[in-house]
Amino acid sequence: MTPRPASTVPPGLPGLARFSHVRGDWHYLDNGAELSAHGIRPVGTVLAVHGNPTWSYLWRDLLEAATDRAIEAAAAVGEYPDGVQGAWRVVAVDQLEMGLSARTGRRRTLADRVADLSALTAELDLAGPVVTLGHDWGGVVSLGWAVDHPDRLAGVVLLNTAVHQPDEAAVPAPLRLALARGVHRWGTRTTRAFLETTLGLARPRLAHDVADAYRLPYRAADDRAGIEQFVADIPASPEHVSRPELDRIADGVRRLDVPALLLWGARDPVFSDRYLDDLVHRLPQASVHRFEDAGHLIAEDVDYAPVVLRWLGSELGTEAPGTGAVRSDDPRADVRPEVEGPLGPVNASARGSSDRTAPDASFRPMWAGLDERAADPASRTEPAVLDLTTTGAGRRVSWQALDRQVRRIAAGLHEIGVRRGDRVSLLVRPGPTLTALVYACLRIGAVVVVADAGLGVRGLTRAQRGAWPQYLVGETTALAAARTMGWPGVRIAVDPLDPVRRRVLGVEHELIDVARTGEGADLPPEPGPDDDAAVLFTSGSTGPAKGVLYTHRRLSALRDALATHFAVGPETGLVTGFAPFALLGPALGTRSVTPDMDVSAPRTLTARAVADAVKAADARMVFLSPAAILHVVDTADRLTAVDREALGRVQTFLSTGAPISAELLEAARSLMPAAEAHTPYGMTECLLVTDITLDGIREVSGAPDAGVCVGRPVGAGRVLVSALDDDGAATGTPSDAPGVLGEVLVSAPHLKERYDRRWLTDVAAERDTPAGHWHRTGDVGHLDATGRLWIEGRLVHVLTTPAGPLAPVGPEQAVERADGVRRAAVVGVGPTGVQQAVAVVEPVPGAGSARPGRAPERLDAAVRAVSSVPLAAVLLAPEMPTDVRHNSKIDRARLADWAAGILAGGRVTLP
Numbered sequence: 001m002t003p004r005p006a007s008t009v010p011p012g013l014p015g016l017a018r019f020s021h022v023r024g025d026w027h028y029l030d031n032g033a034e035l036s037a038h039g040i041r042p043v044g045t046v047l048a049v050h051g052n053p054t055w056s057y058l059w060r061d062l063l064e065a066a067t068d069r070a071i072e073a074a075a076a077v078g079e080y081p082d083g084v085q086g087a088w089r090v091v092a093v094d095q096l097e098m099g100l101s102a103r104t105g106r107r108r109t110l111a112d113r114v115a116d117l118s119a120l121t122a123e124l125d126l127a128g129p130v131v132t133l134g135h136d137w138g139g140v141v142s143l144g145w146a147v148d149h150p151d152r153l154a155g156v157v158l159l160n161t162a163v164h165q166p167d168e169a170a171v172p173a174p175l176r177l178a179l180a181r182g183v184h185r186w187g188t189r190t191t192r193a194f195l196e197t198t199l200g201l202a203r204p205r206l207a208h209d210v211a212d213a214y215r216l217p218y219r220a221a222d223d224r225a226g227i228e229q230f231v232a233d234i235p236a237s238p239e240h241v242s243r244p245e246l247d248r249i250a251d252g253v254r255r256l257d258v259p260a261l262l263l264w265g266a267r268d269p270v271f272s273d274r275y276l277d278d279l280v281h282r283l284p285q286a287s288v289h290r291f292e293d294a295g296h297l298i299a300e301d302v303d304y305a306p307v308v309l310r311w312l313g314s315e316l317g318t319e320a321p322g323t324g325a326v327r328s329d330d331p332r333a334d335v336r337p338e339v340e341g342p343l344g345p346v347n348a349s350a351r352g353s354s355d356r357t358a359p360d361a362s363f364r365p366m367w368a369g370l371d372e373r374a375a376d377p378a379s380r381t382e383p384a385v386l387d388l389t390t391t392g393a394g395r396r397v398s399w400q401a402l403d404r405q406v407r408r409i410a411a412g413l414h415e416i417g418v419r420r421g422d423r424v425s426l427l428v429r430p431g432p433t434l435t436a437l438v439y440a441c442l443r444i445g446a447v448v449v450v451a452d453a454g455l456g457v458r459g460l461t462r463a464q465r466g467a468w469p470q471y472l473v474g475e476t477t478a479l480a481a482a483r484t485m486g487w488p489g490v491r492i493a494v495d496p497l498d499p500v501r502r503r504v505l506g507v508e509h510e511l512i513d514v515a516r517t518g519e520g521a522d523l524p525p526e527p528g529p530d531d532d533a534a535v536l537f538t539s540g541s542t543g544p545a546k547g548v549l550y551t552h553r554r555l556s557a558l559r560d561a562l563a564t565h566f567a568v569g570p571e572t573g574l575v576t577g578f579a580p581f582a583l584l585g586p587a588l589g590t591r592s593v594t595p596d597m598d599v600s601a602p603r604t605l606t607a608r609a610v611a612d613a614v615k616a617a618d619a620r621m622v623f624l625s626p627a628a629i630l631h632v633v634d635t636a637d638r639l640t641a642v643d644r645e646a647l648g649r650v651q652t653f654l655s656t657g658a659p660i661s662a663e664l665l666e667a668a669r670s671l672m673p674a675a676e677a678h679t680p681y682g683m684t685e686c687l688l689v690t691d692i693t694l695d696g697i698r699e700v701s702g703a704p705d706a707g708v709c710v711g712r713p714v715g716a717g718r719v720l721v722s723a724l725d726d727d728g729a730a731t732g733t734p735s736d737a738p739g740v741l742g743e744v745l746v747s748a749p750h751l752k753e754r755y756d757r758r759w760l761t762d763v764a765a766e767r768d769t770p771a772g773h774w775h776r777t778g779d780v781g782h783l784d785a786t787g788r789l790w791i792e793g794r795l796v797h798v799l800t801t802p803a804g805p806l807a808p809v810g811p812e813q814a815v816e817r818a819d820g821v822r823r824a825a826v827v828g829v830g831p832t833g834v835q836q837a838v839a840v841v842e843p844v845p846g847a848g849s850a851r852p853g854r855a856p857e858r859l860d861a862a863v864r865a866v867s868s869v870p871l872a873a874v875l876l877a878p879e880m881p882t883d884v885r886h887n888s889k890i891d892r893a894r895l896a897d898w899a900a901g902i903l904a905g906g907r908v909t910l911p
Contacts, residue, residue, distance in 0.1 A: 002222060006094075006102045013213055019063050025102035026120050029056045029092040031067045040074045040087050044129040044154055044316070046308075047121065047145065048092035051136020051161070052230035053188075053195045055099025057213050058135060058299050059092035065305040066090050088131075088312060093120060095141065097226030099217045107229055110242035114144030114249075121145070129154030131312065135299060136161055136271075137230060140249060147252030155316060156260040156283065157308055159298045160268045162275040163282065164250040171236045172270045178231045189221050189228040201296040203267065210300070253282045259315040260286035261308070261759070265294030265301055266465065274488065277468040280757075281421075287311060287759040290466055292544055307760060314763070363529040366555055367406070367439050369589030373570070374403030384586060386593035386616050387431040388609070397432040402439075402586065405432075405515065409440035412518030413471075416509055417490075420445030420527055423469035423535070425487075427453075427460075427478035428494055430582040430594050433511075437473060438583050442534075442552070445527030446471075451537040451545070454601070459545055461485045463537050467547050467756060479505045529553035535756045538684040539889070547756030548684045558750035559587045561688050561715045566621065566652055566678075573619035577605050578656050581623045593617040602628040602657075606635040607671065611643035614650060622650055622672065625657035626664065627882075633667045650675040656682065658889050660708075661816070662697045669694055681710035681791065685752045685765075685775055688714050690789050700788065706810025706868075707781055707792035717748035719789050720770070721782060724805045727832065728798040734770060736783055741807060743795050744779045751775055780807050797892040799828035799835045806837065806869065808892060814868040815839050820859055823880050827896035829872065829903060836872035838899045839863055840911070842880045850878040853908040875899055877911050 006027040009020035019029040035042055046066070048059040070087030094101040096116055097108060108116070121130075130152050134142030139161025146153050165171065171179070178187055178194055187193040195218055199211050206214070218224045235243040260283040264276045273290075280288060294301035373379050380400040387395040397405075418424060424446045428434040441448045451463035464472070464487040472482055472489030479491055483505050492509045493502065502510075527533070533552040537545040550558075562568060562584065574592040576582035585592025595613035597605040605628040613619065624632065639647070653675040655665060660679050669677040677694035692711025700709045713719050723732025723742040730743030751773055755761045765776045780798055781791040792807030799806040808826040815824035823842040828835035841863060843850055855863065855874040863874045877898075881891040898911040 002103075003105050004103045007100050009100065010216075013057070013216075015064055016057070016060055019067075020100075023120070023123060025096055025104060027056070027094045027100035028120075029059065029063055030089070031063050032089045032091070034067050035070055035087055035089060038071050038074055040070050042070070042087040042089040044131060045089040045091055045126050046131045046133050046157075046312075047117075047126065047142065048090060048133040049117065049135075049138035049142040049145075050092070050095065050099070051134070051138040052098070053198055053218065053224075053227040054136070054214060054297075055217055056092040056094045057099075057216075059090065059133070061299070061303070061305040062133075062308060063090045063092065065309060069309060086313065088309070091124065091126065093117065094217075095138070095226070097229060103222065103225060105225075109233055109245065110140065110144070110235070110249075111245040113141045114148065114245065117141060117145050118148060121149075126152070128152030129316075131155040131157060131316075133157040133159075133308070134161060135159040136296075137234075139163070140246065143253055144245070144249045146256060147249055150256070153256065153258055155258050155312075156256060156286075157263070157311070158261070158279065159263050159304070160265050160271045160275075160296055162271050162278070163246070163253055164275075164278050165235060165246070169274070171234065172272070174270050175231070175234055175236075179234065179236060184231060185228060188231050189224045192218065192224070194227055194231065195224070198296070201269070202300045203265075203293060203295045203297075204301075206297075206300060250282070253279075256283065257285075261311045261315070262286050262288045263298060263302075263304055263307060264288070264290045264757075265296060265298035266290050266292050266462075267294065268296040268298075270296050273465050273468045276757075277488075287315065288757040289759040289761075290757045292462065292466075310763065311759075360529050360553075363553060364556060364560075365526065365529075365552060366442050366533075366559060366587045368587075369559075370399070370403055370406065370439060370586040373399040373586075373589055379570070383591050383617065385432045385435050386591065386613075388596045388613055388616060389429065389431060389594055389598075395432055397435075402432070402436060405436040406439045406443065407523065408515040408518040409436055409511070410443045410518065411521035411523055412514035412516070413440060413446065414444050414524050415517045415521055416514060418444065418446050418471055420524070421447065421532065422471065423447045423449050423467055423489075424471040424473060425449040425451070425464060425467065425469035425489055427451075427472065427474035427482070429453075429475065430576075433494060435583055435586060437511075439586060442555075443526065444524050445531055447532045448534040449547075450534065452539065455537065455540055455545055457481055457485065459540055461487065463545055463547065464488060467535050473511065476501075476505070479507060482506075527552055529556070532753070536684055546684075546758060546761065548752045549754050549756045551753045554750050554753055556587075557748070558687055559584060561717075561748070561750055563588055565688070565691065565714050566654075568621065572621050572652075573617045575610060575613040575617065575619045575622040577602065577610065577613075577622070577624040577628045581656070591617050591619075593619060597628070603631045605631055607632045607639050608635065608643060611639060611646050615642075615646045618649075620649070620651040622653045622675070624653075624655055624668075626655055626660040627658075629655055629660065629664060629668045632671070633664065636667075636671055639671070644671070647672045648674055653677045655679045661813075662694070662701065665694050665697065679710065680714070681789065683777060683779075685777070686717075686746050686748055686750065688750065689717055689746050689748065690714060690719065692788070696788075700784075703784070705782070705784055705790050706813070707790040707807065708809060708813075709784075709788055709790050711789065712787055713746075713748075713789075715748070717746065719783065720745045720774075722768070722776070724780065724798065726800070726804055728795070728800045728805045730776070730780075730795060734768070734774075736787070738783050738785045741782050741792065741805065742780065744777045744781050744789065744791070745769060745774050746777055747772055747774045794892070797827070797896075799826070799837055800832045801828070801835050801837065802833070811837065811839075811867065811869045814866050815841060815863050817866045818859070818862040820844050820862065823890070824863075825880065825890045825892050825895050826869070827892050827899055829896065829900045837869050838896075838903070839867065839871050839874045840877050840880075840895050840899060841874065842877055850876070852877055852910050853902060873899070873903055875902060881911050 006022045009016045050058045066088045131154050132142040132146045139158045235246045381398050383396050384399040384402045385397045424441050449467045449469050469489045473492040475494050491507045493507045494511050529552050534550045535547045568588045572590045593613045596609040602625040650672040680691040682688045690711045720734035721742040722730040722734045723740050725731045778795050792809040811826040812824045821841045822844045825840045829838050855876040860874040881894050
């Protein structure tokens with residue numbers, strides 16, 4: 001190979017020429033001179049390192065964005081607009097033998113590359129603070145620099161990379177192929193196969209000019225020698241020459257006490273979520289965001305530069321006025337942002353470490369109620385959990401037996417290696433076994449991962465890979481899906497298996513053996529109130545299901561809010577036809593019963609099944625979802641006199657999970673005449689926000705307000721509204737002013753801690769909120785003069801009409817008053833700002849034609865006669881598309897697309 005010197009960026013690569021520099025053998029992109037030309041002194045440096053087979057071109061968007069924002073901020077000195085990030089110098093290097101850096105002919109190991117980078121930064125006099133940024137194997141090299149320069153390190157940012165390769169795990173398949181004898185040199189150097197394969201991983205496909213830019217430094221075989229060397233330097237075995245350096249860096253990363261950001265493309269065939277999970281454990285303070293549809297070339301797949309700059313601003317304090325870009329001739333130029341060790345203490349409010357808070361004597365853990373009932377001689381034999389489902393018919397577990405099983409499983413899980421902070425996915429139907437597993441995991445500090453079977457195999461796969469549990473406990477069908485779909489985690493079977501099935505399913509433990517192992521064993525210390533406790537997945541009704549993370553403190557606050565607001569006591573007894581609340585009985589210290597139903601399909605619940613459950617548990621409280629209530633009411637004619645007598649003893653009835661009409665609540669209340677009927681409002685992120693009784697609904701029945709009244713905040717909860725602008729965006733200052741249509745914001749002690757590995761979603765959910773812990777719900781509504789909240793739909797479903805933003809629920813309620821209409825959805829068709837309202841109606845069974853498409857003339861006229869808004873069309877859908885969990889939330893986005901297709905002359909199909 002003929003050595004060649006480093007070169008600068010040739011003409012024709014837009015925007016890069018002003019950043020291109022050569023120092024010795026190195027080519028690098030650097031915006032420092034550009035900032036200096038504008039009199040700007042940066043607050044720090046981002047040191048960006050590419051992987052194989054890319055080059056510094058990978059970081060072009062960050063250079064452009066960081067430079068432009070700094071210049072804009074400097075132009076506004078003394079008038080810093082909110083949210084403008086401070087100035088950051090970005091130095092993006094081409095590793096030696098790569099990009100436009102020199103081809104020296106020398107083979108470089110990982111240790112050499114880390115040393116080379118240190119030598120360059122010394123020559124460039126990067127004094128700090130420095131934030132390292134790396135992708136692919138550039139991530140490892142950048143972390144090597146970080147480990148070796150803790151005195152200058154300000155933070156760490158990583159895009160899909162791996163810092164540790166487990167001995168027992170195979171190297172990713174694409175890398176194994178590239179390393180294979182007979183393929184290695186041919187694929188990496190002789191041809192451009194490795195380069196082209198990598199470029200082909202972009203989602204969507206790279207533009208032609210962008211792909212050519214990546215090819216630019218690697219046109220000839222000798223130019224690609226570095227690609228060959230990089231692949232050869234992958235530490236695929238413990239004996240590899242670079243393995244000691246990889247291990248040194250991996251161990252050193254655990255000691256990096258600086259802010260970190262991990263941005264991850266979930267569809268990466270090279271670096272899977274296994275490597276993300278490893279990094280999360282090594283950098284527990286990291287902010288993490290998984291991009292579900294991005295792949296290995298995440299910097300090309302998503303607009304990452306604003307994300308990095310936003311994180312630098314929020315985590316390193318450069319968004320605040322006076323701490324951003326300053327001109328060198330400004331009086332403030334002598335004042336640099338103060339940096340403690342080197343950036344101050346890490347914000348540990350969401351990091352899952354109980355060491356960050358002093359012991360809280362007032363904290364009462366979730367299992368305290370179970371402990372107390374099991375220790376009470378008078379209640380030891382009384383039932384704690386009853387299961388009347390088809391699979392668990394007649395199962396009755398006492399407080400003493402449940403407590404014993406929880407302790408056995410908890411100790412057994414600890415014996416087989418489950419530790420505090422480990423994630424345990426529970427793919428088990430609600431009932432005594434799931435209840436025991438949940439409390440066992442909570443007791444030892446394991447993080448419970450719960451994803452609803454109603455998400456389907458695809459949704460469950462996204463959830464499992466997103467949460468990346470270390471252990472997976474499942475029934476046989478779930479284990480089969482785990483094996484087929486490659487879900488992570490050491491597998492524990494709930495059902496006894498023969499040796500063949502156990503081997504085929506990859507099962508390492510059976511739950512019965514785990515429990516036996518824990519018999520008589522000591523339990524580990526209890527987790528702290530601010531340790532992570534559970535990841536609960538949303539229903540996926542408004543996009544891919546998201547993991548919502550709760551700490552022990554926040555779960556316990558939910559228990560306390562329920563207990564106080566609904567006066568739940570030991571003798572209450574719960575019928576839980578709504579799965580999320582089925583597990584709260586032991587925490588509340590009262591018995592619970594799951595009625596005979598398919599818990600993944602609430603509308604399978606019948607009135608007889610509810611009555612049987614009430615009788616079995618002598619229950620005084622019933623939890624149901626609106627879809628379940630609909631079927632319960634429809635099957636009420638099958639109730640016997642004994643059934644009706646039992647239902648007559650119910651004192652409290654709750655409809656939870658989605659809005660419900662007063663008429664349907666009244667119909668359900670007629671089956672339980674002595675019960676006070678409630679319809680609380682909440683979401684996975686905050687399971688109990690407000691509450692209203694049927695009497696309260698009657699009280700507001702004549703009010704002029706649109707939407708569904710969901711009552712006043714529960715306990716210490718608070719609700720504010722951010723007004724909508726003409727484009728339907730919630731841009732108003734959050735307030736409690738009455739009559740303002742806007743996005744609903746909530747705050748409560750039992751509000752989720754954060755989204756799981758979705759930092760950007762957290763940022764969006766907390767943007768422009770008051771001081772404290774708040775959440776933007778994505779719901780729209782208003783507060784009335786007495787402080788009651790009215791829900792009028794979802795923010796994404798707001799119609800932007802010429803008359804202004806229009807929330808759908810009020811118009812839907814008006815349409816549902818028409819004869820022959822069971823349910824309705826009002827959706828917008830047309831461009832933003834000039835959308836027209838279209839009513840989609842589901843007819844009452846037997847009310848005539850149920851063919852999809854334009855509504856029959858009589859139904860069309862009836863709907864228009866009662867509509868509160870002008871309608872461009874009335875369409876008929878035989879059945880509304882709804883969410884998978886509640887079977888209640890209408891998919892208005894899907895209906896809007898369907899309606900637009902029909903009105904444009906497309907083929908009429910079912911929605």
